[in-house]
Amino acid sequence: MKALLNEDLTKTNQAEIEDYISKMEGLVNPNTPVLTPQERQTYGKGNGNSNKLLVADVKTQKTNQPHLKSELINWEEFDKDYLSSSIIEGWLMRLYSIAYKLESAKMMHDYNNYNAAIDQYAHLEYLSRNNVQGAAEAHRQLKEHFKKNKSNKNDN
Numbered sequence: 001m002k003a004l005l006n007e008d009l010t011k012t013n014q015a016e017i018e019d020y021i022s023k024m025e026g027l028v029n030p031n032t033p034v035l036t037p038q039e040r041q042t043y044g045k046g047n048g049n050s051n052k053l054l055v056a057d058v059k060t061q062k063t064n065q066p067h068l069k070s071e072l073i074n075w076e077e078f079d080k081d082y083l084s085s086s087i088i089e090g091w092l093m094r095l096y097s098i099a100y101k102l103e104s105a106k107m108m109h110d111y112n113n114y115n116a117a118i119d120q121y122a123h124l125e126y127l128s129r130n131n132v133q134g135a136a137e138a139h140r141q142l143k144e145h146f147k148k149n150k151s152n153k154n155d156n
Contacts, residue, residue: 125139
């Protein structure tokens, strides 16, 4: 598992990645709304796959059969919204890919830490059985994490 992890990501690129994330936040935050859950439900109606297909078909019809366009629609605004949505969707796909990779790396690091913690627990148990000073208390402290109770069952 260690061979799959590249520690250079955090060692050499941490400041640079932090800087890029801050720059992205600086660009995105002032130019995007934060919708309430109710607003997300309302505005999210145009986001389903069948709804995207409807919008794409209307855009195609607008281009191929302009004489059928409704005069009630601001087609310039429609085109701007369509373009902005397409650009943002591309960005999101790239960001989702980055987030997935970062989550995978975090999972692997957490897994390594967990296994090391289990090894330390076993080591303290061994030291405690051999009456090494301080080992029994340290072992008891960690043993608390293994008690079966209702709150621990849902932590997994």
